[in-house]
Amino acid sequence: EAGVAQSPRYKIxxxxxxxxxxxxxxxxxxxxxxxxxxxxxxxxxxxxxQNNGVVDDSQLPKDRFSAERLKGVDSTLKIxxxxxxDSAVYLCASSQTGGETQYFGPGTRLxxx
Amino acid sequence: AQSVAQxxxxxxxxxxxxxxxKCTYSVSGxxxxxxxxxxxxxxxxxxxxxxxxxxxxxxxxxFEAEFNKSQTSFHLKKPSALVSDSALYFCAVRDRYxxxxxxxxxxxxxxxxxx
Numbered sequence: 597e598a599g600v601a602q603s604p605r606y607k608i609x610x611x612x613x614x615x616x617x618x619x620x621x622x623x624x625x626x627x628x629x630x631x632x633x634x635x636x637x638x639x640x641x642x643x644x645x646q647n648n649g650v651v652d653d654s655q656l657p658k659d660r661f662s663a664e665r666l667k668g669v670d671s672t673l674k675i676x677x678x679x680x681x682d683s684a685v686y687l688c689a690s691s692q693t694g695g696e697t698q699y700f701g702p703g704t705r706l707x708x709x
Numbered sequence: 710a711q712s713v714a715q716x717x718x719x720x721x722x723x724x725x726x727x728x729x730x731k732c733t734y735s736v737s738g739x740x741x742x743x744x745x746x747x748x749x750x751x752x753x754x755x756x757x758x759x760x761x762x763x764x765x766x767x768x769x770x771x772f773e774a775e776f777n778k779s780q781t782s783f784h785l786k787k788p789s790a791l792v793s794d795s796a797l798y799f800c801a802v803r804d805r806y807x808x809x810x811x812x813x814x815x816x817x818x819x820x821x822x823x824x
Contacts, residue, residue, distance in 0.1 A: 600752070627810065638713070638799055638814025639753070652811060687752055691810065696741050696760055698812060700753040 598622065600701030602688050608707045614676035617704045620669070621690030627651075629698060630663055630673050631687040639687055645671060646693070678708045711736040713800050715815035722790045723823050730785040730818045732800030740802050742783040743812065744774055747797040756798075759783060770794070790822045 601620040609615050621628050626647050631639035642661065644651040647668040656663070660679070665671040675682055685705050689698040712735045722728040734740060741760055745753040757768025759776045767773045774785045783800060797819050801812040 602752075629810075629812075631812075636816070638801070638816050639812070640814075641811045644811065652809075689753075697743070697755055697758060698810075699755060700745070702750075702752040705750075 600688055600690055600699055602701040602704055604704060606705050609678055611680055611708050612677040615678055616672055616674045617686050619671045619688030619701060622699055625690035626693045627691045628665060628671050629689040633685040633687055680708050682706060683708045711802050711813045713802050713813055713815035715800055715818045717818050719819045721821045721823060724792055725789050728787050728790045730798050730820060732783045732815060733781050734783060734802040736802050736804055738804055741805060742776060743801040744785050745799045792822045792824055795820060795822045
């Protein structure tokens with residue numbers, strides 16, 4: 597079974613530029629999550645989707661972050677404009693509906709200069 | 710609000726010795742508890758979980774964890790450490806209700822196994 601796929605793996609941008617990350621969950625997993633992991637910290641949930649609907653985006657900085665999952669499968673997370681403090685690893689995870697376990701992708705490491 | 714504490718940033722263990730990585734949690738109601746491991750430049754890899762039932766749960770690579778409700782702890786253990794166990798370990802908690810599956814993570818414990 598293929599795992600969660602993410603791209604790109606690494607990205608370096610200047611502050612105020614925009615960037616987008618892509619995630620393809622495990623096949624059949626209806627629930628998709630984006631987490632932000634700042635160096636030295638545990639991952640923090642940004643947004644949770646159930647199919648193509650948003651379940652929880654309470655910790656998403658909506659003035660600069662956006663995410664979509666239009667067809668209920670893959671998802672895109674965008675930052676516009678980026679700030680220095682957005683430097684982090686962005687992790688995508690997926691789970692079955694009602695499943696307890698979230699499975700994580702390899703992450704995208706973002707450096708904002 | 711739910712929270713997780715991993716009191717040790719770093720744990721060093723000699724190869725072949727038993728290891729313990731500590732975790733305590735706070736959540737309203739009965740928790741789901743998880744351990745994940747992170748290797749350099751890799752995502753989080755699921756190790757084991759406690760949902761219900763036996764307080765001692767077994768997971769991948771010989772790891773196990775003991776759920777202690779009275780002490781609100783979920784310590785990760787392994788009887789005999791391997792050098793390949795060296796990595797960053799995260800404890801996480803979520804509550805049981807559908808629609809509230811957010812995982813709250815600790816700050817991580819770096820485990821180093823000394824040959």
